[in-house]
Amino acid sequence: MRYSDTRTEEMPVAHGVEWKVIHMAHSEKTAREILALLEGEGILARAKQVSRAVASEENCYEIMVLGSEAIEAQQLLIEHNLLM
Numbered sequence: 001m002r003y004s005d006t007r008t009e010e011m012p013v014a015h016g017v018e019w020k021v022i023h024m025a026h027s028e029k030t031a032r033e034i035l036a037l038l039e040g041e042g043i044l045a046r047a048k049q050v051s052r053a054v055a056s057e058e059n060c061y062e063i064m065v066l067g068s069e070a071i072e073a074q075q076l077l078i079e080h081n082l083l084m
Contacts, residue, residue: 018067022074024060031061043069
């Protein structure tokens, strides 16, 4: 599963909504863990693969949430030792 395909194009969001990058995950596994945590807490989140030239397991992923939820999302990552 490539996050850029499943998370960015399929999410219907109202016009003018701002997405903020709150973290750079350094593996697909970490990106999946972060998305699961955020979505489990009811925070709309997506991940975007940074480079298409690198294998997904070696790539970095931008973790993005709605701007209005950015602070709460970062606090959750800190509480679960995922934001370092």
